[in-house]
Amino acid sequence: MLWAFGYSSLLLRLQAPVLVTAITFAALLGQDVLGGVSQPWAVLIALYSVATQRGARWAWSCAAAVVAILALVSVATPVNTESPVIAGFGICIVVLIGLNVRGRSAYLSALIDRAAQLEREREQEARLAASAERARIARELHDIVAHGMSLMITLSDAADATADVDPTHSRDAVRHIGVVGRDALTDMRRLLGVLHDEEEPAALTPQPxxxxxxxxxxxxxxxxxxxxxxxxxxxxxxxxxxxxxxxxxxxxxxxxxxxxxxxxxxxxxxxxxxxxxxxxxxxxxxxxxxxxxxxxxxxxxxxxxxxxxxxxxxxxxxxxxxxxxxxxxxxxxxxxxxxxxxxxxxxxxxxxxxxxxxxxxxx
Incomplete structure (x- = not known):
């Protein structure tokens, strides 16, 4: 019955692996004292759990304690226990496997965290780039609209003031209004074309x-x-x-x-x-x-x-x-x-x- 108790304790190996190791090892020694069949697998599973859940220090400490107790029991009592040398060899293999699995899990977790961090950084850079682009577009729109409208208003006032006195100058002013308006409209179309559907590339012209x-x-x-x-x-x-x-x-x-x-x-x-x-x-x-x-x-x-x-x-x-x-x-x-x-x-x-x-x- 002790082996059943030891194996059932493995259900808690993820929460308390060190305690489970002690329970399974005590059950193993009890089986040997009672002359039952030795079942060391529960101890090995428990030590593997210590290596994966607690790290190298706890794993090697528990392994050393198990081997030392086995050696003392085999020397001090006539109980037929597992040879400490053979047991130590098997325990070392199990602990090394557990530590390797723990290392790979930590490495994968680090990769996942790094990927998540890079994704956050990309999103932040995208937001900063969008903010900078909005500021650039606002500056360009001001340069195009404000300056163009100021010129057009002034030219319009000049054309109206000289319409009767100097018709030639008035016609020149009206002509310049058209030139300024068309240039401003072209620049606005070029600038706002960047915001259109990406499948339809905007026709961009060089900045002035x-x-x-x-x-x-x-x-x-x-x-x-x-x-x-x-x-x-x-x-x-x-x-x-x-x-x-x-x-x-x-x-x-x-x-x-x-x-x-x-x-x-x-x-x-x-x-x-x-x-x-x-x-x-x-x-x-x-x-x-x-x-x-x-x-x-x-x-x-x-x-x-x-x-x-x-x-x-x-x-x-x-x-x-x-x-x-x-x-x-x-x-x-x-x-x-x-x-x-x-x-x-x-x-x-x-x-x-x-x-x-x-x-x-x-x-």
Whole structure:
């Protein structure tokens, strides 16, 4: 009956493997004392459970205790027990198998946890990417809609004011309204096309760069803004940086069109620093849009300042800074927007060559 008691205790081997080992071993010794048939399998199963559930320290401790007790019993009593050497060999094999199974289970659990962690990280990265994309789309929509609408409103007012006095100028203003509207609509379709069904790829066009700066300036001149552009040095050629430069000029001209009253000159300066100028570092790119209009109070069309926020975010992506404020040297007149972008890489820095520096100015 002792062997039945020992085997039935195996039902608790997952919850209390050490206790089950003691019970099954005591039942084995009782069977030997009573002269029954030796049934060591329950002890081996219990030791296997100790190895898989409690680890190497508990497993080898229990195995050593079982072998030591067997050796003492075989020496001190005439009871016919299992040879300690043979029993120790079998116990070592069982413990090694149990530890191997435990190690593989731990390894599989680690792999599953790692896979779950990677999945969580991918989901987090996807959420961050979606948030960044929404911010980018919001900035682009502001650049397209706000600037385009400001130009169209100004051109419309100019066309209405000159319809009787100067019909030719009025027709030119109306023509520019169509050009600006079509360009804005094309840019919006391109931008929002990214949000369409992935099975229908959107027709994407390049982002605007410095090569489109002349057309941009000409549009503001047609709206009556006296824009003068000055470029100096070797400006960056990276498309991403050129987008920042283009948007900065666009934002500065739009603000001048909205808020500057009777400006005599709106200056746009793009300069790549190629020498030691004190406050400016070699390799920096400077964009400055300034006007000399009277006052800085908003016009009828009040902005949300999201354009400046978006520009600061763009500048921060490249380690740059953006400053916007009145021009104190003009005594309350004018406004200045100034962007500074450092060189992205030492290889991209402009070498000092003041004698070869080319300067272009268009009126």
């Amino acid at each position: 760069g410095l090569d489109a700066l002349d057309d941009l300036v000409e549009t503001y001149r047609a709206a009556g803004l006296p824009v003068a552009v000055t470029t100096s040095g070797e400006l960056p050629t990276a498309p991403a940086v050129q987008v920042v430069l283009y948007r900065t000029v666009q934002e500065g001209l739009t603000n001048a069109l909205r808020y500057a009253r009777q400006p005599e000159r709106v200056s746009v300066i793009l300069r790549a620093v190629g020498g030691d100028t004190g406050a400016e570092s070699v390799g920096e790119t400077i964009v400055e849009v300034s006007d000399d209009g009277m006052g800085s109070s908003p016009a009828v069309s009040v902005g949300t300042e999201r354009g400046l926020v978006g520009l600061r975010q763009r500048a921060a992506l490249f380690g740059g800074s953006l400053e916007a404020g009145p021009r104190p040297e003009l005594g309350g007149r004018g406004w200045r927007l100034r962007l500074r972008l450092p060189a992205a890489d030492p290889a991209d820095r402009v070498e000092p060559a003041p004698t070869d520096e080319t300067i272009q100015e268009t009126m």
